[in-house]
Amino acid sequence: xxxxxxxxxxxxxxxxxxxxxxxxxxxxxxxxxxxxxxxxxxxxxxxxxxxxxxxxxxxxxxxxxxxxxxxxxxxxxxxxxxxxxxxxxxxxxxxxxxxxxxxxxxxxxxxxxxxxxxxxxxxxxxxxxxxxxxxxxxxxxxxxxxxxxxxxxxxxxxxxxxxxxxxxxxxxxxxxxx
Numbered sequence: 776x777x778x779x780x781x782x783x784x785x786x787x788x789x790x791x792x793x794x795x796x797x798x799x800x801x802x803x804x805x806x807x808x809x810x811x812x813x814x815x816x817x818x819x820x821x822x823x824x825x826x827x828x829x830x831x832x833x834x835x836x837x838x839x840x841x842x843x844x845x846x847x848x849x850x851x852x853x854x855x856x857x858x859x860x861x862x863x864x865x866x867x868x869x870x871x872x873x874x875x876x877x878x879x880x881x882x883x884x885x886x887x888x889x890x891x892x893x894x895x896x897x898x899x900x901x902x903x904x905x906x907x908x909x910x911x912x913x914x915x916x917x918x919x920x921x922x923x924x925x926x927x928x929x930x931x932x933x934x935x936x937x938x939x940x941x942x943x944x945x946x947x948x949x950x951x952x953x
Contacts, residue, residue, distance in 0.1 A: 778804055780811075793852060794890075816892035820863040821850035823880075823942040824873055824899040831925055831946065832871050832902075833939070836915035846918075846928065847936045848943075850894075859895040867899055869909060871917055875902035880945065885937065894938055922946060 780801040789796040795815040803809055824832040833846050851866035853859065863877050882895045909915070920928070925943050928934045934943070 776804060780804070780809075783808065812889060814890040814892070816852070816890055817855075818853045818859070818893045818895070819850060819885075820853065820859050820866060820895045820897060821848050821938045821942060822863050822867045822877065822897045822899050823848050823946065824867060824871060824875070824902060826902055826919060830919040830921055831943070832873065832917060832919055833925075834870050834915045834917055836913065841935070845936050846934055847939045850938060860897075863895065863897040863899075868905060869907065870913070870915065872905045872907040873899070873902040874905055875899045883941070896938070896942055898942075 780803060783800045783802055785797055785799045787795060787797045793816070797813050797815060799811045799813060801809055801811055826832065831848070834849055835844050835846050837844050849866050849870040851862065851869070853862050857865075859882075860877065860879065863879075864874070867877070868874055877897045877899045880896045880898055882893055884890075885892045885894050907917075925934070926947060929940060929943060929947075934940055
């Protein structure tokens with residue numbers, strides 16, 4: 776059975792700096808119609824930075840939608856005409872001050888039930904410390920964690936960010952080579 780939904784009409788109802796929102800009416804495979812609310816996002820990157828001694832550099836920042844400070848790997852949205860690799864390099868340096876060799880691991884949809892946001896996950900190694908270049912509205916702390924510390928944080932529920940959990944799961948299971 777073909778599961779594709781066919782768009783009958785689409786109306787953009789919000790244009791923002793980070794997201795847009797549209798409402799669509801779709802034709803379902805069974806011939807009925809349904810409404811869909813879709814968050815449009817330019818896409819984003821996240822970087823798993825690994826130090827020479829095997830530690831992971833994390834950032835802690837307050838996230839208003841969650842109403843709490845969260846430990847995360849460095850990440851950010853793609854800018855207009857920016858490649859994912861350029862964005863990964865930029866975000867790593869802006870948020871942590873580090874530069875290094877980066878490699879794309881894979882990408883994934885963050886919440887495909889309502890958003891088209893696609894996130895590219897990178898790993899960074901051979902890091903050289905430089906200077907942070909935070910955006911004017913960014914306030915964050917940086918810390919290096921051992922793999923054992925990350926495992927304890929994840930298993931205790933202290934890491935609540937999905938992209939970070941996905942990245943460190945790779946690290947825990949040895950699925951990737953730095």
